[in-house]
Amino acid sequence: MKIEVEGKVIDVPLKPIGAVAVAVALVLAVLSMFYQVAPAEEALVLRFGRHVKTAPPGLHFKLPFGIDQVVKVPTRIVDVAAFGYRDGGRGQATRTYQEENSMLTGDLNIVMAGWDVQFSRENPRNFVFNVHDPINTLRDISQSVMREVMGDRASILILTVGRSEIQQRVRELIQQQCDQFGMGIRINEVNLLFVDPPPAVINAFNDLNKAEQDAVRFFEEASREYQERVTRARGEAQRLILEAEGFRQRRVNVARGEASRFTDMLIAYRQSPDVTRKRLYLETMEQRIPALREVLVVDDELPSMLPHLNLRSATGGAQ
Numbered sequence: 001m002k003i004e005v006e007g008k009v010i011d012v013p014l015k016p017i018g019a020v021a022v023a024v025a026l027v028l029a030v031l032s033m034f035y036q037v038a039p040a041e042e043a044l045v046l047r048f049g050r051h052v053k054t055a056p057p058g059l060h061f062k063l064p065f066g067i068d069q070v071v072k073v074p075t076r077i078v079d080v081a082a083f084g085y086r087d088g089g090r091g092q093a094t095r096t097y098q099e100e101n102s103m104l105t106g107d108l109n110i111v112m113a114g115w116d117v118q119f120s121r122e123n124p125r126n127f128v129f130n131v132h133d134p135i136n137t138l139r140d141i142s143q144s145v146m147r148e149v150m151g152d153r154a155s156i157l158i159l160t161v162g163r164s165e166i167q168q169r170v171r172e173l174i175q176q177q178c179d180q181f182g183m184g185i186r187i188n189e190v191n192l193l194f195v196d197p198p199p200a201v202i203n204a205f206n207d208l209n210k211a212e213q214d215a216v217r218f219f220e221e222a223s224r225e226y227q228e229r230v231t232r233a234r235g236e237a238q239r240l241i242l243e244a245e246g247f248r249q250r251r252v253n254v255a256r257g258e259a260s261r262f263t264d265m266l267i268a269y270r271q272s273p274d275v276t277r278k279r280l281y282l283e284t285m286e287q288r289i290p291a292l293r294e295v296l297v298v299d300d301e302l303p304s305m306l307p308h309l310n311l312r313s314a315t316g317g318a319q
Helices: 014-032 095-101 124-129 134-151 155-159 163-181 199-271 273-291
Strands: 002-005 008-011 034-037 042-047 050-055 058-061 068-073 079-083 102-104 110-121 185-196
Touching: 034 042, 042 124, 050 124, 068 124, 079 095, 079 134, 095 102, 095 110, 102 134, 110 134, 110 155, 110 163, 134 163, 134 185, 155 185, 155 199, 163 185, 199 273
Parallel strands: none
Antiparallel strands: 002 008, 034 058, 042 050, 042 068, 079 110, 102 110, 110 185
16 A cells, blocks of 8 residues: 655555554454443343343443443432422422422312422333333323322312322322333332412411411310310219219118117017116117206106106205
């Protein structure tokens, strides 16, 4: 081969150039036969476009010159898809994202919602081959599911206590559709970051929310007072029952004692009427006379004021 340099023609032999070209080609071939897979990745090896194996992290060998192609998939990285907001957060959500965060609820009200979906690529082969654009497909599925779940619930529930249940339900439905399409994606978590009423009605909602909080507070106070009064009333009722039972038992015992004493007295009276009558009379007077402050005798000829008690002898003959 002849080469002209500064007007001079130089004849260069082809053999050394061919050898260099072959050597360079061999070096390039050797270099292209090895590839490195990062610890957070897995690699799909395609031979003429057909998947032949999945390589784990590490250094691996493949056929050179484009025979084998390597597609690396970050399977150990959790990605986040944001809806209704972007990195600036809820305060930075502009009109660009109102189409995402405007939701129609089951009672035909509108709420503004922002959420994110945390996902990982669980099956790299399915992720690459089964769906043309799995990330955008996941975004479409997420918005569709969130609107479906919001549309089945009342706005007050969504704005107050329903957030946790909504997150769980949305995660389950997104995972079901991803599995149905064979996308190779695992949904780790769905976070409902904010749910607000539209700006035009935010003041009315705040008033409603305050009224509901007052209602809850009043209910809790009433429940607490109810529990206190019921507990106190039950204790008082139990005390009265116990006192009544004790009183009943005492009355029964006294009545039984009186009945037994009367029976014994009747038996003694039948055996000795005079003695029993006098004994009962004297016992009665013994109990009653100490309560008298003075004794008056109004008839001097009466030998004794009482049939069984000679007061004259008892008082030393004084009248």
